[in-house]
Amino acid sequence: xxxxxxxxxxIKSIDWTPPEKDWxxxxxxxxxxxxxxxxxxxxxxxEIGFPNPRDWSPLDExxxxxxxxxxxxxxxxxxRLSKYRSFKLFMDICVRCGACADKCHYFLGSGDPKNxxxxxxxxxxSIYKGELTWQGKLFGKLAxxxxxxxxxxxxxxxxxxxxSECRRCSVFCPYGIDTxxxxxxxxxxxxxxxxxxxxxxxxxxNCFKIxxxxxxxPHTIKEIIEYLCWxxxxxxxxxxxxxxxxxxxxxxxxxxxxxxxxxxxxxTMMGYIILFNYLDLDWTMSTYASEGGNFGLFxxxxxxxxxxxxxxxxAERLGVRFIIGGECGHMWRVKHQYMDTATGPAPKNxxxxxxxxxGTVFEHAKSTKMIHVCEFTADLIAHGxxxxxxxxxxxxxxxxxxxxxxxxxxxxxxxxxxxxRHVCNNxxxxxxxxxxxxxxxxxxxxxxxxxxxxxxxxxxxFPRANAVQYVRDKHGVNMLACIxxxxxxxxxxxxxxxxxxxxxxxxxxxxxxxxxxxxxKTGERPRTLDMRQEPLKPEEEENA
Amino acid sequence: MGAVFALVTVLAFVMVVYLGVGVxxxxxxxxxxxPYAAFLVFLLGMVxxxxxxxxxxxxxxxxxxxxxxxxxRWIKRSRLESPYNNFEVVLRMILEVFAFRSLFRNLKAxxxxxxxxxxxxxxxWLGAIAFHYAFFxxxxxxxxxxxxxxxxxxxxxxxxxxxxxxxxPHLYMTDVVILAALTFLFLRRLADPKLRYIxxxxxxxxxxxxxxxxxxxxxxxxxxxxxxxxxxxxxxGLVHFKPKAPDVGVIFYIHLFFISxxxxxxxxxxxxxxxxxxxxxxxxxxxxxxxxxxEPAPWWKKPKFKTYCEWQEDFxxxxxxxxxxxDEDCYKKK
Numbered sequence: 001x002x003x004x005x006x007x008x009x010x011i012k013s014i015d016w017t018p019p020e021k022d023w024x025x026x027x028x029x030x031x032x033x034x035x036x037x038x039x040x041x042x043x044x045x046x047e048i049g050f051p052n053p054r055d056w057s058p059l060d061e062x063x064x065x066x067x068x069x070x071x072x073x074x075x076x077x078x079x080r081l082s083k084y085r086s087f088k089l090f091m092d093i094c095v096r097c098g099a100c101a102d103k104c105h106y107f108l109g110s111g112d113p114k115n116x117x118x119x120x121x122x123x124x125x126s127i128y129k130g131e132l133t134w135q136g137k138l139f140g141k142l143a144x145x146x147x148x149x150x151x152x153x154x155x156x157x158x159x160x161x162x163x164s165e166c167r168r169c170s171v172f173c174p175y176g177i178d179t180x181x182x183x184x185x186x187x188x189x190x191x192x193x194x195x196x197x198x199x200x201x202x203x204x205x206n207c208f209k210i211x212x213x214x215x216x217x218p219h220t221i222k223e224i225i226e227y228l229c230w231x232x233x234x235x236x237x238x239x240x241x242x243x244x245x246x247x248x249x250x251x252x253x254x255x256x257x258x259x260x261x262x263x264x265x266x267x268t269m270m271g272y273i274i275l276f277n278y279l280d281l282d283w284t285m286s287t288y289a290s291e292g293g294n295f296g297l298f299x300x301x302x303x304x305x306x307x308x309x310x311x312x313x314x315a316e317r318l319g320v321r322f323i324i325g326g327e328c329g330h331m332w333r334v335k336h337q338y339m340d341t342a343t344g345p346a347p348k349n350x351x352x353x354x355x356x357x358x359g360t361v362f363e364h365a366k367s368t369k370m371i372h373v374c375e376f377t378a379d380l381i382a383h384g385x386x387x388x389x390x391x392x393x394x395x396x397x398x399x400x401x402x403x404x405x406x407x408x409x410x411x412x413x414x415x416x417x418x419x420x421r422h423v424c425n426n427x428x429x430x431x432x433x434x435x436x437x438x439x440x441x442x443x444x445x446x447x448x449x450x451x452x453x454x455x456x457x458x459x460x461x462f463p464r465a466n467a468v469q470y471v472r473d474k475h476g477v478n479m480l481a482c483i484x485x486x487x488x489x490x491x492x493x494x495x496x497x498x499x500x501x502x503x504x505x506x507x508x509x510x511x512x513x514x515x516x517x518x519x520x521k522t523g524e525r526p527r528t529l530d531m532r533q534e535p536l537k538p539e540e541e542e543n544a
Numbered sequence: 545m546g547a548v549f550a551l552v553t554v555l556a557f558v559m560v561v562y563l564g565v566g567v568x569x570x571x572x573x574x575x576x577x578x579p580y581a582a583f584l585v586f587l588l589g590m591v592x593x594x595x596x597x598x599x600x601x602x603x604x605x606x607x608x609x610x611x612x613x614x615x616x617r618w619i620k621r622s623r624l625e626s627p628y629n630n631f632e633v634v635l636r637m638i639l640e641v642f643a644f645r646s647l648f649r650n651l652k653a654x655x656x657x658x659x660x661x662x663x664x665x666x667x668x669w670l671g672a673i674a675f676h677y678a679f680f681x682x683x684x685x686x687x688x689x690x691x692x693x694x695x696x697x698x699x700x701x702x703x704x705x706x707x708x709x710x711x712x713p714h715l716y717m718t719d720v721v722i723l724a725a726l727t728f729l730f731l732r733r734l735a736d737p738k739l740r741y742i743x744x745x746x747x748x749x750x751x752x753x754x755x756x757x758x759x760x761x762x763x764x765x766x767x768x769x770x771x772x773x774x775x776x777x778x779x780x781g782l783v784h785f786k787p788k789a790p791d792v793g794v795i796f797y798i799h800l801f802f803i804s805x806x807x808x809x810x811x812x813x814x815x816x817x818x819x820x821x822x823x824x825x826x827x828x829x830x831x832x833x834x835x836x837x838x839e840p841a842p843w844w845k846k847p848k849f850k851t852y853c854e855w856q857e858d859f860x861x862x863x864x865x866x867x868x869x870x871d872e873d874c875y876k877k878k
Contacts, residue, residue: 011658018741022545083843085600086825092593093820096747098739099646099668102653108660118742135812142549142745170608174640174647174672175817176826178608208850209858218859219866244868287868288852301603306847317852317871337605341838343847364614364628365834375615382618409606411613411626411831418619433651433662437610437625463653466660 002034004454007498010109010462016102018113024126024141027151029114029158031058034455037161037197037448045194048205052194058157063150065193070148074131076189081132086181091128093175094121100169100179105441106162109459114159117169117179123155124186157195160186162456164445165298165330166404171437183446188300196299200447203295207307211290212257218244218287224260225285228270234533235270236517237525240277245318246284250356252315253283255326255373256293258485259506265488267531268327268506272373275508278515279357279380283324289314292331293485297338298447305342308334315369316347323350323370327506329403329484330445332372336410340368358383372406374415374483377511381422387516392527392536393424396479396503398510399471400429401464401491402439403484413437416483416507423507423514428475434467444490457490458497465498472499480504547734550748554756557805558798565797574797575789579782582804589811590819597823601841605833608826610649626831633830640827644669644676668732675725678718679754681705682761685716689779713765722758726751750806750815757802760795768795 005013019026036058045053054064066072081088100117102108107115114120122144129136129145136145146152163183170178190196203213210217216224225242233239243249255272259265276283289310296303315323325335340346350369353362360379362371380386400420406412413436420427434440443461444453471477480491480502491504513530520527530536564570611622624645627633639645652665685702688694706714730751733743764770770792778790790796809815822828830836853874856863863870 008658011655014655016655017737023741082600083603083841085597085602085823086606088600089597089820089823089825092597093814093817093824095814095817096739096742096744097647097668097672098736098742099650101738101742103651108653108655113738113741116738116742122742139746142546144744144746167608170826171610172646172649172651174644175821176608176640176646176824178606178826181606211855217862218868219862222866222868245871247869247871287863288855302847306849309847309849310852313849314852317873335834337607337833340833341604341840342844345837360616362615363835364832367837368834370834378619379616382616408608408610411609411611411622412615413612414619415615431662438649438651463660466658470659 002032002452002455004034004458004497007458010455010458013111014109014459015111016107017111023113023119023122024146027149028154031154031158032455033059033452035110035162035453036158037199037450037453040194040196040198040201044198044201044205045196048201048208050194050196050201051192054194058154063154063195065150065153065195069150069153069193072192073127073148073153073189076192077128077132080185080188081128084181084185086178087185090121090177090181091125094118094125094177096122097174099172099174100177103169103172104163104179105166105168105443105463106164106456106460109443109462110456112162114155115162117173120159120163120179121177121182123152123159124182127152153190153193153195156186157190160190161197161448162460164404164441164443164448164460166441166445167408168404168438168440171408184301187298191300197447197450199450199453200295200298203447204299204303204307207291207295211288211310213291213293213295214257214261216257216261216290218290221260221287221290225269225273228260228266228273231531231533232270232274235529235531236274236527237519238274238277238517240273242273243284244287247318249284249318250282250321251284252289252311252318252320252323253285253326253373254289254292254311254323256328256331256485257291258293258489259326259328262489264492264503264505264509264532265485267509267512268488270531271506271508271510271512272326274512274515274517275377278386278517281356284318284320286314286318292325292328294331294334295447297330297334301338301342304334304338308339309343311339312343312347315350319349321349321351322353322365324353324373324376325370326373327483327485327508329405329486331485332412333405333409335368335370339370344368346370355379357385372412372415374412374419374507377508378415378418381419386511387521388423388511388514389516390423390425390514392513392530393510394426395536395538396424396510397426397428397475397477398424398479398481399468399475399477400427400435401442401468401480401482401487402435403482403487404439404441404445406483407437407439412483416481419507419511420481423510426475428471428477430467430471434463440464440467442484442487442490443494445486449486449490454493458494461490461494462498465494468495468502469499472502478502481507481510483507546743546745547748549745550752553749554752557753557756557801561798561801562794566794571789571791571797574801575778576782576787578804579800580787582808586807586810589808590816593811593816594819594823597820601843602825602829603841603844605829605831605838606825607829607831607833609831613831628832628835629830633828637822637828641821644672647672667728671725671728671732674721675729678722678725681718682716682722685718689776690783692780711766715766719758719762722754723762726755726758730755746813750809750813753802753806753809757799757806760799760802764793764795764799768793770796
């Protein structure tokens, strides 16, 4: 694995001035270790029936492409141009005004000009023009057109896996050109040649066959959750049993497998469990639809639908009334913008979500019948249904990282903030140009949160981390809350690199810390530990 | 390189007209055939482009939300940045098309020591607004050549535009604005290394064609003082399909050629952004995809996936061992 430069060295290496050489001639790109992810393994591609399974490395001279790769790609482009208006339109209308150029976190952190969104799209656009339009064929380079070569494929692979599909550029584009759409198409085309990455496709395989990204079989899921319940007992004294695959439950709860697999996601998971138990909800998890996340979204529209379809299928089998989804970014892009169209309509047994506690009817989810757990909780707080002691989170000075997908694919800004303001006393937002719809990616989104990509993750995460440093220095922030499982997996590494004093948590971890349970109110067993089994008030411990 | 090519092309246009009209006297060709043909190409081309886009499905609701969604009643939502219904979408599009809303958000990132700073950067917005509105006003003003009698609003527009009464004939403010805006839009492409890197010949060419158009117009009005009566007779002739090429200076034919070239170039270049923006699925859809079901595209196939019952067969032993229920319905159905 590539050596990671020190933070100050990394900053010094950032230069936004592009080279003199024309970008079209600058192929193939110099493939640098630390800036690409390992290719999908041969057996993984075979198992999911993807083309051209083979052993190869992006560092090889010969990528073992099919001999007719040009025809494959050009046919693949034509096909997609006729299916997705976004693709065709975004190929046609860019004026290269450059408003997007310095909006991409990977560009800001690397200075590599092909990470400017406009140029990332131009990598594909130039081939579209050169191979499929008469203007491009006639005027070539003058019209920004070029021919498809093996070097171009290498360039595509390098740069379409240096885009986290965060859509920040799309906010600033005067025509709403969305690089995410371009990258999705770029990746779909690359799949046709077997150029893809293992960190995405192995989870996809696991999801198809076993039920979740990590490939945890059903009995192990139950075991893991039971372990978490022991931890909950340790912290709260409560013995809780989580219902699995329970037919006739009112609510199916779906969350990314990251939440029950690794720290700090597990603390958020404990938070959901404590909350649902406090409310005495009639809920169930499923060990079949055990993945809320969807690495299929980073693969192809078809793979995304195939993974998501299980959720409705399971909701139908169990006969639940509605679905609550956990804290996750790209998962919520799928649930909000794709689920209904791609895998709906929702099964007939589902009803418009209605909180059994407050009676609130979630009209805005009346078609998908699925709500975000933060919507559910914010509603509880607004109705005074939770007894909260925010001082239990006093050792934390909290800021909130808006995850890309809920922000720009959903407009999900106030719900988590509302919760945070009620469960902790110290909450400070980062500077306004780095949050909400202008939020920066964690640097590891869209399936790029792998170790071999670490340098690019630290570069891409630099703008986010830099804003965290700002509130750390100004307000003493030491906790970065987020509502995304990839964030919870990726931000600890990012913070460790750029702002080591800052920890990462999910919103519902803080909810569970602050939630005053009935037996705690009576003084029977006051809470002394947080979800991490660390003392709630460290200074008192020391004084004692 | 791109800029040089564009400049040479535009100069070549001037030469062609000079040789064609000034030397060879092909007034009919340049005064009648070329403008009609260009206008036809423009109309048919734009219609073709629009139909071409409209035919392609929008399979998913990929709205870019730039404000709070509609969820809980007590959370204030943003109607303009996250429209929930079609009326709000129209408002969002109006802001986008007439006020360049997204461009107005523009920021400029700067790396100062170890800190990334994002300053407001409205110059591009201002340049773009100035250019587009000046161009639009100039086009409207030109309606005085194509109408008789000239409608009052056009006359008023003309008077307002030349309000300062500088020189004779009076200088139009929009002429000054468009020249300044064009110069800004051109210089920023050269001055910013990032923009120079991404700019193509096809980015400079429309700028230079419009430069040519504007400069030839100004020269004609203020320096060569072309006979306006003859010009009006000619333009009214175009309108009534009884055109007669006017006996005026070559500068007029150069002006006419630039607008013709621009019209013909329009549908086949990036200039189609003018209509393309209306089709943009990240802007022209409502953010209500959880409340309203949107039918999939005709080509979309429902996915095939491993059903619960198939999965249960694979993991039956583990399910039983760990005390998870076995769904007997899986067997009943068979």
